[in-house]
Every structure is written in C-alpha cells, then in structure tokens.
Amino acid sequence: MGESLRVALAGLGTVGAGVIKLLDENRELIERRAGRPIEITAVSARDRSRDRGVDLSPFAWEDDPDALAARDDVDVVAELIGGADGPALNLARGTLNAGKSFVTANKAMIAHHGLELAAAAEKANVALKYEAAVAGGIPVIKGLREGAAANAITSVYGILNGTCNFILTEMEAKGSDFAEVLADAQALGYAEADPTFDIDGVDAAHKLAILASLAFGTELDFDSVATSGIRQVIAEDIVEARALGFKVRLVGTAERHGSKLFQRVHCCLVPRTHPLAHVAGSLNAVVAQGNYVGRLFFEGPGAGEGPTASAVVADLIDVARGEYGPAFAMPFARLSETGPADAGDRRGRAYLRFAVHDRPGVLADITAAMRDANVSIESMIQRSGADPSEDSDDVVSLIMVTHEGPERCVTDALDRLRGSQSLAGEPMLMHILDL
C-alpha cells in the first residue's frame, strides 16, 4: 500500500459534503482501486459553523482557501467553490503554481480560463482534472480524452443542462407552459431561485465549449458559442413537435467545419428514433460521432451531490494512480487555433412557428417571404383559433417544417418578415437534429 494522497477541499456545499461522504463510505474499495488511500486533510468554506451533515473535525480548517495550496499536508486541491473568476480562479492558479494537482467541478472557470490553467499544470507537471464540470457523473471527459482518442470526431452534441431537460420533459408530460413548470421546479428545488444561467443556455454553453476543445483538439472558444435557451418554448411547440415525430430538447452541438468550429446551444426538434429523444427528466447525455467508432452515446445523472462527487473522486483516483496527462488531451501548445464557422452555411431542416392574425393574405405574405429566401417547405400546419366565435382578429399559429437547406435562407426569410403586419409576435425557430 502506497502513501496516502492528501486532499484539500475548497467549498463545502452539497458537492463538497458529498465528496466527504463518498470517500468515507467507499474508503476500502477506493484504496484498492487507487493503490493507496485518499484522505482529506484540510478544508475551507465561507461558514465554519454551518451544519453540513458531515463531521469536519478530522480536517484542518482554513478560512482562506488560498492557504490550502500552501499546506505541507496537501498533495491535491479539489475546488468546489464555483464561479469563473474570483476565489476559485485564485485558488486554481495558486495550487498549480505551487506544483500541486488541481481537481475541479467548475465549468465556468474551465470554459473561460481552461487554457491558461492547462498551461500552468503542464509547466508544473501536475494534473488539472475537471470530469465533474461536464455532465456530472457521466465520464464523458474521459470518454472523449481517452475512450474516443483514436478518432477524428466530426460532431459532439448532447443534453447538457438537467434543469432545462427537466422543464421540457415536464412540459411534455403535463402540457403546461414554461413559466408554470419553472415555478414548480423552483418550488421543488430542481431550479435555482435565479435560473438564468440554466434556462438561457449559458451553463450548457460552458460545457459545450469544453467538450468541443477536447473533441477537436482546438483551443477553448466559449465566446463563439451561439447561445439561446428554453424561455420561448410554449406548450403548443411540444404538442406539434410530437405530432410531427419529434421531441423538443435543449441541445448543445459542436461540429468541425474545416478549420472552423460551429458551436451552438439551441432548442432542437429531436427525432423520436434518436437516443437523445429518450433522455428524460434531469438526466444528461452526450453523443460523439467518430470517424472509426461511429456514434457513441453516454447518459446519466448530470448534477447533484452523488453524481458530482463520483466524478470528483474519479479524478482524485486518477491522480492517486498517476494516470493523467495534458488536460485537453494534448499539450496545450498543440491545440489548434480556430474561429467560428459561419452558421449560415450549415445545412439542415427547421421548425418555424408564426403567431399570425387570422385574416386574408397572411399565408401569402409568409409563403412569399419563404419563396424569396429560397426556403422550401416540407410540411405546414395551421390550426384554427381556440375560440372561433371571437372576432376575426384572433391570433392563430402557423407551423412549418422546412426542407433541408442552408440555415442562412431561413434567417433571411425571418428577416424579410420582420415588422410584417401579418405577424402577431416573434416567430419561433428550432433546428431539427438530423445527426
């Protein structure tokens, strides 16, 4: 049995407490697998007195997380504070500069500063690990970095935010609208009081940028992720999508287009036969398409105490085993520079919902714009208004699915319709996942 790997934990929220419980409960098994014991020696958090349901008395306490990196009884720091900058980033820099390994669940920090931190880890010849930052307990960082490493990856995409997937599948099950389900989810603790990062797609975009770098061997480029969320989805979209053979999912997609990268987080229509269509509730799932392996699909719990702790401790086991290397699968200096691909060139089908006034000429206006923009329509549904006895200025929905074509044509059609008297609201556009 080797010497213990001595771990400092920074941040004692749900995940931090989970790591403490896991290392205690699975101690014997982990020691066999890691080849040596993994022991927490020191911890730091904002509030020393809070009851976290775990006994902190065996561990040294530091009020200042930065002090953890300097301790003689610490080999590796696990950061569970969160936030792209501030204390988490200070601690990451301090730990790596002190020549110690660093494990984190912090997607925002890796998405924004991963390259700098990877360089620091390489310089110090230590590990920088972040399995818990993407898709919680699913070992997808390892799956791309190592499992699929023999492949040129053509696309990587998935359901990367459990809160959004929970809301969309609840809307599907109950026929409710977004605002209603969000309120329920907040009451149940499935969504944060301020859910912006989740429901506007930012959290998914952080994870997507990380997956893209790993998959394609390109520098992290979070700023180029075109990001939108699920606020605009209404119950009707889900019903119509279902009638057309699709489920509505918030999907992050990254594709290599020559030397450029296409990265987008967007609501998509997923064909019922695609594995992502069966991902329900707060689960996450990632698909990687490789030029030799074909389509790999990983699914599991994307957040929460147990799954996130599982991923953090898996990283610690890799560190204990000495089985680690460059954070982004290759030395940071060999990651390619890239830039955003022009989404307009990308080909695909699209779902469009127009809220229109129910009066003569409206359909002609919209179909003319489609024709002028070279968009060909595969199917169209117009439902009569909810109450036909009301006056003729009722607003009704017009739903279209386009044939495959360049995305710029659909954008162009929507531009042509901007300000049109026929429209009673913003059109809803969702791309169809034909991967």
Added chain:
Amino acid sequence: MGESLRVALAGLGTVGAGVIKLLDENRELIERRAGRPIEITAVSARDRSRDRGVDLSPFAWEDDPDALAARDDVDVVAELIGGADGPALNLARGTLNAGKSFVTANKAMIAHHGLELAAAAEKANVALKYEAAVAGGIPVIKGLREGAAANAITSVYGILNGTCNFILTEMEAKGSDFAEVLADAQALGYAEADPTFDIDGVDAAHKLAILASLAFGTELDFDSVATSGIRQVIAEDIVEARALGFKVRLVGTAERHGSKLFQRVHCCLVPRTHPLAHVAGSLNAVVAQGNYVGRLFFEGPGAGEGPTASAVVADLIDVARGEYGPAFAMPFARLSETGPADAGDRRGRAYLRFAVHDRPGVLADITAAMRDANVSIESMIQRSGADPSEDSDDVVSLIMVTHEGPERCVTDALDRLRGSQSLAGEPMLMHILDL
C-alpha cells in the same frame, strides 16, 4: 515530440486491417493526442499473400507470431488472432514475459486467463489492455475501471452481443421466427456460418465475466455465468411482450450479493421505459449502477472493423501516454475471491409461456403448480388456437407474468410441471428486467 511507440500486430483479419487504416488516416491527430507517433513496425498472420486492402510493405513480416515479442523494434504487441488458448495465449504470455505491453481484443482469452495475464503484466510493470474485448468501440472498460471508480457498483448489465440483438430486433420488426431471421443474417454476413458462440450466449458471457470482475473487484469467474441464448424465442413471445409493455433482449447481468456474485446471460423482458429497450440492431449497451453516481448508460457499435480498431488504438494511446495501471482496476492480488450466488434467492418477476393442449383441466393443472410453488400471477393471457375449426387437441399458448418473488419458486413450479400431460412442449421462461 517523443519517440515512437512501436507496435507489432498479430492477426490481420478485418480488425487488424482496420487498425492499420486508422493509424494511417488519423496519424497526425493521434500523434498530438498520444504525445508521440504510434507506428506499426511488424506484423504476423497466417497467410502472407492475401489481399487485405492495406499496404503491408512498410512492416516486417513474421510467420510465427511469437517472434513479434522478441523483436527489438517492438514496444507493444496488439493481438487480434482470437481464441481463448493456442497462439493468442502463447503470444500474450511471451509478450508480457518479455517485459512488453500487450493489447488485445480477445474476450475469450481474457475471460479464461485474464487473472494470470494481469499478474504477468504487473510483475513486468507493463500494460495489459483489452478495451476492444467488451462492447467493441464503447469505452466501457475505461468507464468502469476509471470513470465509475469512486463507486461501489451494485449491478452491471447490458446488451453484449450485436448478432443476438440484430436478430431479436429483426424478429420484432418483421414478426418472423428465429430460424428465418438467422438465415437472413447469415446471408447478409451479420451472423457467422457457425453462430453458436453468439446465439447461445457464450460470447456475451465472456464479456459479462470481464465486466463483473472490473465492476466488483472480484476474480474473474467465467465458469459461474449461467448462460442461455435466443434459440427458444418465438415471434409470439415478442408480440406478447410488446402487448405487455416490454421488448425482448438478450441481457447479461452481474450483481453483487454479499460476498457472492450473480452472473447470468438470459433473454429478458425489458420495460419500454428502460434505455436498453431502445437499443436496436447490432448496437451494444452497458448499464452500471453505482452507489453515488446512480445509473450510467453507454451505447455504441459493439463490433466491426472501425469500432473495434477504435478501441484497440485507444489502448495503444494510453500505453503511449503512459496512462495505465493494473488491468482489473486494482492489483490482481487484491481482487476478492468470490463464488456464485444462489439465483434461487434472487427476487424478480418472470414471463412464462406454456404450449398447452386445448382441453379441460389444463389451466387447473398449471395454476395448481404455481400455487403449490408459491408463485403469484400478475397477469395471464390465453389466446385461442390459430384455427378453431380443427379438433380440440390443438396446441395453444398460455402466457403468464408473475408477481415479484424468489426465482426458486418459479423454478419449482416448472419442476412440478415436468412431464405433465397438459404441456405440449418445453415452457419458455424469461426474467423481467426491473433494474
């Protein structure tokens, strides 16, 4: 850039040719990811003259595979010969004893001799890697060995044979019987001329024994895998299962029961809501249930040139990176001894189909046997015979789903019915996957 990792390939069938193509096509990417080039230097196969669609002229040729291990220009041997014993095993022993790393796609050899080979690899401080041996291109060995390493695994199970899954899903799609679909599959090259290892569950059992050892930290115990295949499944089973809300799948299941191991390959009824129900065609899928992470699900291509080559080269990349350790996740001496759990103690529901003579008293006989064995019936279907105008000695099907109970009770009921005049054939038993 480091020195090349020099690879010898033994066996130049489909997978061997795939490895050569992959290393050539993805050369630049692999060199960036592995930190150094991976080069084939020598090859061996039975027939030097056969056209494999790849250029062998850059490689040294050895008629005797054993000679590969002794070559000065070889760091690692990749074995793609197959077979539990014979040349493959000789080569494995020779390579590890020569202090060189060994990569294999050979599930039969690992299932039978994995422990001996793991010991030899540890003694020589080299790698023994076998990602391609289980579930083809899906990185499930890595997923268990490393990704889920923080967890006590309670069960690991999955669809481990693509030929069987192809046949079952074809039967489902076409309503055909087993023999018919098997003949089609053989004509199309999806099933071997001698399909025994696949359709009788032996191939899946090899893979299951390997997964169980990794998941539970127990010694390999292939001999204890209770194994059956898909020959007894008839079209009617699939139709009735569907009506009850299930799909029929050949599932390998391993569970830890105290210090004992339950391992079985068996046709199961999988609830439509379970991810395994959506695994179609020749895909493979593996589920691992961990005490912290919850349920992880991996799906992908389980065989074939590209996926298998992808897994072999992923192993070579780990070797090139120096990121490897004990073959079964922990030093072989720390794997627990175990023995087979008594399946009779295992609780679950079961599907039973009886071919019965359509005459008075039959139902009473069968239900009495169930009662006497303490089996409680959840649902029962009796369909009238195909042609009611025929005489009353028609054979009809009686289908039951039992309530959850110890498996020994169902076995006992079937024992009581053995030789009964009411039965017109062997009863069909499938367990229901309620995991």
